[in-house]
Amino acid sequence: xxxxxxxxxxxxxxxxxxxxxxxxxxxxxxxxxxxxxxxxxxxxxxxxxxxxxxxxxxxxxxxxxxxxxxxxxxxxxxxxxxxxxxxxxxxxxxxxxxxxxxxxxxxxxxxxxxxxxxxxxxxxxxxxxxxxxxxxxxxxxxxxxxxxxxxxxxxxxxxxxxxxxxxxxxxxxxxxxxxxxxxxxxxxxxxxxxxxxxxxxxx
Amino acid sequence: xxxxxxxxxxxxxxxxxxxxxxxxxxxxxxxxxxxxxxxxxxxxxxxxxxxxxxxxxxxxxxxxxxxxxxxxxxxxxxxxxxxxxxxxxxxxxxxxxxxxxxxxxxxxxxxxxxxxxxxxxxxxxxxxxxxxxxxxxxxxxxxxxxxxxxxxxxxxxxxxxxxxxxxxxxxxxxxxxxxxxxxxxxxxxxxxxxxxxxxxxxx
DNA sequence: AATACCTGATGACAATTGTCATATTCTAGC
DNA sequence: GCTAGAATATGACAATTGTCATCAGGTATT
Numbered sequence: 505x506x507x508x509x510x511x512x513x514x515x516x517x518x519x520x521x522x523x524x525x526x527x528x529x530x531x532x533x534x535x536x537x538x539x540x541x542x543x544x545x546x547x548x549x550x551x552x553x554x555x556x557x558x559x560x561x562x563x564x565x566x567x568x569x570x571x572x573x574x575x576x577x578x579x580x581x582x583x584x585x586x587x588x589x590x591x592x593x594x595x596x597x598x599x600x601x602x603x604x605x606x607x608x609x610x611x612x613x614x615x616x617x618x619x620x621x622x623x624x625x626x627x628x629x630x631x632x633x634x635x636x637x638x639x640x641x642x643x644x645x646x647x648x649x650x651x652x653x654x655x656x657x658x659x660x661x662x663x664x665x666x667x668x669x670x671x672x673x674x675x676x677x678x679x680x681x682x683x684x685x686x687x688x689x690x691x692x693x694x695x696x697x698x699x700x701x702x703x704x705x706x707x
Numbered sequence: 708x709x710x711x712x713x714x715x716x717x718x719x720x721x722x723x724x725x726x727x728x729x730x731x732x733x734x735x736x737x738x739x740x741x742x743x744x745x746x747x748x749x750x751x752x753x754x755x756x757x758x759x760x761x762x763x764x765x766x767x768x769x770x771x772x773x774x775x776x777x778x779x780x781x782x783x784x785x786x787x788x789x790x791x792x793x794x795x796x797x798x799x800x801x802x803x804x805x806x807x808x809x810x811x812x813x814x815x816x817x818x819x820x821x822x823x824x825x826x827x828x829x830x831x832x833x834x835x836x837x838x839x840x841x842x843x844x845x846x847x848x849x850x851x852x853x854x855x856x857x858x859x860x861x862x863x864x865x866x867x868x869x870x871x872x873x874x875x876x877x878x879x880x881x882x883x884x885x886x887x888x889x890x891x892x893x894x895x896x897x898x899x900x901x902x903x904x905x906x907x908x909x910x
Numbered sequence: 911a912a913t914a915c916c917t918g919a920t921g922a923c924a925a926t927t928g929t930c931a932t933a934t935t936c937t938a939g940c
Numbered sequence: 941g942c943t944a945g946a947a948t949a950t951g952a953c954a955a956t957t958g959t960c961a962t963c964a965g966g967t968a969t970t
Contacts, residue, residue: 514793519818520723523730590717615722650917661899664957677918683958693926693958695898696864853947867927880948886928896928896956 510536540567593705713739743770796908
């Protein structure tokens with residue numbers, strides 16, 4: 505019997521996944537939760553030893569699936585992590601691999617592939633969505649930390665002034681960072697830069 | 708037996724939903740597809756008479772769930788439509804109600820509520836997510852058609868010039884539209900305006 | 911100490927964007 | 941025909957943004 509911990513913030517999908525996984529003879533969802541934080545707490549303080557596979561979404565409030573994977577990795581938990589996410593962003597895959605993730609698949613693949621991936625990972629293998637193998641060699645994140653933070657705020661339409669005060673920088677410096685982000689990403693303005701960065705999983 | 712047509716572009720969720728609905732004694736997913744267009748084609752040319760409930764996501768490629776609902780409504784199909792979507796945007800709900808939709812619920816609610824909603828709608832009732840009843844009285848979409856289209860392009864970081872050529876307008880006119888959108892939405896710039904409009908379901 | 915390097919800041923200038931007043935058509939209604 | 945109101949365009953001006961050269965203060969290395 506393979507014991508699974510499920511982390512996914514959308515309740516409908518979480519319920520549905522739990523149901524179809526439980527339908528399999530040798531799969532059992534022992535716990536499911538809506539944020540990475542809750543999943544990590546469960547692993548750390550409660551019943552970690554019972555869990556073989558952690559199946560997690562990426563974009564969740566409180567703690568993302570990538571952060572969860574990293575924490576589990578650093579805590580040397582015995583479980584194996586599988587990421588299940590919407591977008592094929594090479595930056596995400598890279599971070600996942602760096603965090604010792606054993607499986608990475610897309611929500612846009614049939615559910616039997618998920619079940620196959622769980623079995624395969626549990627037997628010691630790995631399962632990466634084939635769509636991603638191609639892209640995984642894309643250039644790595646060229647942004648500095650400050651550039652990234654400025655871009656995130658710019659994406660929501662904040663003005664230079666607002667960004668500057670949120671980051672405790674001068675407006676001029678913020679414009680420098682955004683300008684450099686634009687040239688790195690070959691974008692015409694901060695918004696296009698933010699879009700490109702987001703599409704690549706760099707935000 | 709209630710016959711269901713399922714339209715949802717995310718394969719994993721589509722499969723999972725189909726499975727859990729089929730587990731119910733009196734529910735049966737007769738067909739499932741990934742776009743509104745495919746769903747409408749199925750209803751129109753093939754086996755429309757067998758379908759009691761159309762269960763549809765909103766944001767799908769090719770044809771959205773709201774457009775699907777509108778087409779089914781205008782074609783006076785006998786089926787009843789239920790929308791299942793991620794965000795609680797009052798603009799979406801308004802358009803759904805105008806298209807004769809009988810149910811509107813959020814992906815962030817447990818799956819048993821979906822099943823209950825299907826039963827209720829099939830018996831002639833309606834099922835609206837309670838979170839939405841409050842918001843539904845929000846102000847209606849203040850944007851004109853041109854403003855909306857300009858905002859959509861601005862959201863992706865296109866320059867005034869680019870937007871103008873895509874809409875076959877002069878750059879000056881585009882700036883007028885964006886400026887008016889900003890003042891209508893009380894935004895400081897086009898990006899903030901686009902974000903506000905998107906959050907309200909007006910894009 | 912001398913050097914290089916990194917982060918943050920400044921000033922100057924051009925390009926883009928936001929705002930507003932004012933045309934120019936074109937259409938619908940009277 | 942006349943008028944009102946749209947949709948579109950133009951010009952002017954201010955504000956914001958993008959780009960670049962340069963500077964000041966730290967820190968690390970040799």
